[in-house]
Amino acid sequence: MHETLEIRLTVNERSEAVRIEPRETLADVLRERLSLTGTKVSCDAQVCGACTVLVDDLAMSGCTFLAADADGRSVRTVEGLARDGRLSPVQQAFIDHAAFQCGFCTPGMLMAATAILEEHPRPSRDQVVHGLEGNLCRCTGYEPIIEAVLAAADAGTVDEGVAGW
Amino acid sequence: MIPRFSLTRPGSIEEALDAFDRAADDVAYLAGGTELLQVMKMGLAQFTTLIDLKGIAELKGISVLPVGTLRIGATSTHRDIERSPLVRERAAGLARLESRIANVRVRNAGTLGGNLAFAEPHSDPATFLLACGASLTLAGRAGRRELEVAEFAVGPLATAREQDEVLVEILIPAARPGEGRAYDKIAFFERPAASVAVRLTVVDGSIADATVAVGSLTDTPVVVTGAGGALQGAPVLGDGFAVALDAAAMALGGVEAMADLNGSADYKRHLAGVLLGRAAGVAVREATAHA
Structure with missing residues (x-):
């Protein structure tokens, strides 16, 4: 028998208890045990940002974050962004600004963007660029993504009813 | 996938040293994991036991000692340091540097102690700390000792830290007038x-x-x-x-x-x-x- 441990965490506000091996990453647990496959794994080296998830509101690389370290913490993934069938402002802005083509980087981009907007509700362009520096996109050339995040910031400010995203 | 390992989560330095003594040969201390887990994944290093230092209170926190020295607990993340009002006030260059390390995810997970202990030749903070004449504290079975940052890294991925020693804190002298x-x-x-x-x-x-x-x-x-x-x-x-x-x-x-x-x-x-x-x-x- 290999060593296992039970972790308790919330994922998109749902309590979960999962028995894992120490070597399992958060991305492994989300994808393989909780069937939350929105989180992608690409470079597996913390460089591309496809696996970006929020742990206690901070952007982390799910590919290199031990699931054991999520014990007792709150995890958010792309599956948790929409509320009651309504996309979050940043998700809607990605559609409106054509901020994705193939879509593989999009879940990570959305989570990174969400973290930026929660920290800086009215970010400067520099703050958006700085916050997205570690998320790679091979389709868009980044401009539509930056525009979408800035637009989402404006949308979020106007519609205070969605301040919780 | 990361090769199998056993994980221990001690609550004090003493417990960490006990865990080290109990473990087999291939044991390593774990902090943010941004370097260690990566090399394990790539097969460049293999450890059968990891001792997680993140639960040890003494390794956390940023404070100013009575003599004006800035004390940064070894498991402070790059983000903790970047955001710290004490660091911004007393070592603004370090706060700026920390805000530009790698990417936001690495800054949120990676620690200053882990960065120094890994001794990557391309480390950002090591260069700054060297110029500042900073030092660090190590705690091991043989007791505690303070080393200059200049004496710590002895080569690429190699430091003067003994295998059992835990990196406790980084000490940055107060800036002199002018x-x-x-x-x-x-x-x-x-x-x-x-x-x-x-x-x-x-x-x-x-x-x-x-x-x-x-x-x-x-x-x-x-x-x-x-x-x-x-x-x-x-x-x-x-x-x-x-x-x-x-x-x-x-x-x-x-x-x-x-x-x-x-x-x-x-x-x-x-x-x-x-x-x-x-x-x-x-x-x-x-x-x-x-x-």
Whole structure:
């Protein structure tokens, strides 16, 4: 028998208890045990940002974050962004600004963007660029993504009813 | 996938040392994991036991000691340091540097202690801490000892830390009156291609003394004595400053730089010369702002 441990965490506000091996990453647990496959794994080296998830509101690389370290913490993934069938402002802005083509980087981009907007509700362009520096996109050339995040910031400010995203 | 390992989560340094004693040969301390888990995944290192230090209260926190020394607990993340009002006030160059390490995810997970203990030749903070004359505390079975950062890294991925020793804290001396400390880098990838840290003191409009440290060019960050010497005595305004910067950049010509993915040795020395000018300018501004 290999060593296992039970972790308790919330994922998109749902309590979960999962028995894992120490070597399992958060991305492994989300994808393989909780069937939350929105989180992608690409470079597996913390460089591309496809696996970006929020742990206690901070952007982390799910590919290199031990699931054991999520014990007792709150995890958010792309599956948790929409509320009651309504996309979050940043998700809607990605559609409106054509901020994705193939879509593989999009879940990570959305989570990174969400973290930026929660920290800086009215970010400067520099703050958006700085916050997205570690998320790679091979389709868009980044401009539509930056525009979408800035637009989402404006949308979020106007519609205070969605301040919780 | 990361190869199998056993995980221990001690709550104190004493418990960590006990766990170390109980473990088999292939044991390592784990902090943020941004370096360690990566090399394990890549098969470059294998450990059957990891001892997680993140639950140890003594390794956390940022504070100012009575003598004015800035004390940074080893498991403080890059983000903790970047955001710390104490660091911003007392070592602004470090706060700025930390805000530019790798990417936001690495800054949220990675720790200063882990960065130094891993001793990657392209470490950002090691170069700055070297120029500042910072030190660190290690705790092991044989007791505690304090080492200069200059004595800590002994080669690429190699430090003076004994296997059982836990890196407890990093200690940065208070800036003296008229002292400025700054760092700059050029990075094409996640890690710097070249980096320079400058610590200098300005007295009556001239540089009284200066230390220049260069990172990412050599196996470990190095102090370039000739470059610091070239700045000494220079006026901080006018042509005299530019002439001294040129001389300091010339002194970097003696650094035995290694070529890598970022470019040739000559190119990296050139980058360091440019960065030296920028960092020195920021250090002078910080020094004269305090005066």
